[in-house]
Amino acid sequence: MIQSLLIANRGEIACRVIRTARGMGIRTVAVYSDADAKALLVRSADEAVHIGPSPARESYLVGEKIIAAARATGAQAIHPGYGFLSENAEFAQAVLDAGLVWVGPKPASITAMGLKDAAKARMIAAGVPVTPGYLGEDQSEARLQAEADAIGYPVLIKAVAGGGGKGMRRVETAADFAEALASCRREAAASFGDDRVLIEKYILSPRHIEVQVFGDSHGNVVHLFERDCSLQRRHQKVIEEAPAPGMDEATRQAVCSAAVRAAKAVDYEGAGTIEFIADASEGLRADRIWFMEMNTRLQVEHPVTEMITGVDLVEWQLRVASGEPLPKRQDQLRIDGHAIEARLYAEDPAKGSLPSIGKLEYFRLPEKLEPYEYKAVDGTWNWNHYDSKLRVDSGFEEGDEVTPFYDPMIAKMITHGSDRLEAAVALTKAVGQVGCWPVKTNASMLCSLLVEPDFIRERLSTAFIEEHPFSLIEDEGPSGSALVHAAKLLTSSAIPIGLRGFRLNDEAEGEVLLSVDGKPKVGRLDYELHDDHERHFPAERIGDVVYSSSIGETFRITMRESRGTNTHHAGDGAILAPMPGKVISVDVAAGDMVAKGQKLLVLEAMKMEHALTAPFDGTVAELTVTPGAQVQVEALLARVEQEEG
Template structure:
């Protein structure tokens, strides 16, 4: 076994690899950019080397700097994690040429599976079923359009060198094809340096099934069963699980045998994932599952496979890279229970899932024994614009699928992050949805239910907690001897003096707080004191709801729901079921704050990024929803569209511009 390993990556995957290395007594080396100088993976490693500025192309993607870091620290092996240089055959060759151990597949295997068109052709020849479409070299619009027309709409345009949804576009009709192709090519060029695409038949009820495979240098290849990654949004995985719901033994045998055959066809060594698309319109069947691609690396979702097999896949990677045979034979690998993983993203579901960046002033993840947490950030850190917005993974293993889903929903409900926005509440609603619980999933699950999954249903609960907290501050002076107050006396020592005092009448006052949706109000009135040491003897009236104020702050229980409240910058931040709500004192204008106001037609950058396309000029007539400017940020394109039918009155952006959050890039005047 080698004595030291450098992880050519960052974030949670670097931390994950380090944990296994440290358990095995292997020295660890981290590399980092200027943006990650204080990141957890840097603190966790035995040694750390600065690569360069924040942008990945100037740090994590510079192979020469990574190799020099290995040389300078005496690292004997390099683990690439996933993303960045993990599937770069030239980098793998450079690692080996430098006399280092490459913890990954052979460069020839990476090349064979790295180009989707060549990989599908290879799989077809090896007897692995592939989806119909176009894999040709002719990349002209005319040829690709004809291929799509022949395949039949809807089709998928996919980057030949792609992965993770980058450079992938669904096209529903011939008229949409040219614009979708141009966007896919831009994304592919930016992400992979290669704008070639392939055309693939779009399956109308698809399931994303993938198989974990492992090979060694002794000619052995095994599978560690399948995962279902069908819960996706914009081709980005959201929730993964193992095994796949509805998978019978005959279908499992067919898909795992095909995966092993695919791995053997490229003489595969190390960890890899063979991805299939299944037509689930009539349930999972072995003859309706087709090869899509192979990821020649460890996957983000590998923990669910570890949970159901009891194996440490990073340890397997280390042992195989050191020349050892696979730890287990195929008949020694067994399934145990059910596991699910949720990806916690720094993004705003209510704001179109735009990535959210900024400081992590408050960052709390579940600490339950039954929840595995993988993260590469911590409280006091920051979510940067330069990297992927995934900030954590939560994994739960249980006896059955229903228990796993319930456990993971509970884990997601405990997430508390501020001021960065996350998808935690969205994850809870996905996991709690009756169709998901029943296993009725496909890749369109989120798209067809997005409105109900995005919309929080606990705003009233959060408002109650915030109002109750505000009421307690006004009605009760904290401190010894102040816990048995007379609500009818003006001389009770409360910090607000004669709060709510009225001659010849019981005290009464109104509490008002506002959020982006408007003003929330409640009235304090005397009530029967409850049996509670902090009881004020006051109740909070919200319509027909009457609760003792004392129920709200201490344990933060509103009705039967537990919530958490913190105060930041004179605002009350309430966390409930993964969602977060912010309340402040209103301006008492009678209307309160609004979420936005009437649009003036300005198209603003949703976050810092680079302008990659300007699709209209001043004077052009545009229709509502038409793309005007495209900004690339956090490895994805974001189209700024016309808010209504109108005329382009201003364009202040040019291709290549680096823009700041909120910058006006164009303006449309309504017709």
């Protein structure tokens, strides 16, 4: 058995591999870039080695640095995780040439499945059904156009060396083909250094079905059943589940057997995934499910397979890499219940799901499932389910920094239930309790997707998210009940020091003046809350701040001094940032005399401009920012000293 392991990756997958390795008594070594110097993976490993600057191309993608780190620390093996160098055959060979153990498939297997056209040709030879299309050597525009015309529109143009949704174009008509081809080739050349493409029939009711396969060095190959990964956004998976809804046993046997044949065709060892596209217009049928590609690594969504089989796939990887046979035969593997995974991304749904970066000043992920109720398929109500299981995989903790250098996924949340509905309800409850501030997440979108009637009814397709837009709650702010809860928490002890002029009942009996992310709100103390309010709208007071979560959105709530004021400045004249943002103008200089209400600077945040003004007549004693500066919430921007007398 391997005794020491270097993880050539970062984030949640690095932390996940470390957990299994530690449980097996294996010493772990992490590698990290400048951006990850204080990351959870560094704190979790037995040893950590710095490998370069923050950009991945200068650190995590430099194989020589990773191999040097393994040698320097005495690591016997390298686990690549997923992404980065995990499917790089040259790196895998370099690891082996260095006398180290590669925790993954043989380089030849990676190469065999690395190019989509060659992989499809190999699958055809192995009797694996493939999507109708063209993958020939003639790459002339005329030949490609003719093949697309013959296949029939719509078609999909795909980069031969593509992946991650890059180098892919859907074409609706013959007239659109030439422009789409040119665009696809440009992107493929820029992303992969290879502008060759293949043409596939576009499936009108597509579902993304994949099968987990595993091989060892003794000639054994098994499948661990299928997953459905149809809920995607811009070709990136968002919600995955196992087993696939609506998959009958005959179809499952056909698809999983095809996946095993595919793995055997490339003499596969280790964990891999055979990905299929299904035409689900008439349900899942074996004659309408076709091979797409193989991922020669562990998948992000592997936990759902682990939850339904009781297998630790990373443990299997380490055992197989150590030369052991597979721990179980095919006839020893069973499906138990249903599991669903949601990917929590640091991104802002209000800004087109652009990445959201910054320090996780407040970060809470549920650690367990509280009792809950759900409506069963037969219409009966089932109460207090404790059987559901929750698993959270994350590479972040409160206080960590989300940087712009890497994938924005900050956690995965997985639930397991006796059936699909139970797992879905449990995951909805768990995701709704995510607390994250000021970094934005997609938790509210996940909640919306999980309760969408078509999701519950198993009407899935890869266009599901596009066809089911969700609404944001952040523009309206937290609910009235959440404000009542926050008001009660904020007034449960002495009034915070520094809130000069604050009155509990300001102009209206029972009202508490609040500020929610810098916006004025009112909470009431004379309203009663339902007993289970905290379960549905978790809130936590930290010092003079309440962080309140509502269906995946988190708000920072404080008390205001009086009506007509905001929380942009403190009583001592300190001008504080009401939320993270960018300083777009500074209208004063240190030493300037200013009048009450005079504009000092403008902060751009949440798609809006916020003018920060002088709280009283005085002098600008301190100015800490310049135009263009990015600031965090409550950062000191300026200080005004009041005129004496």
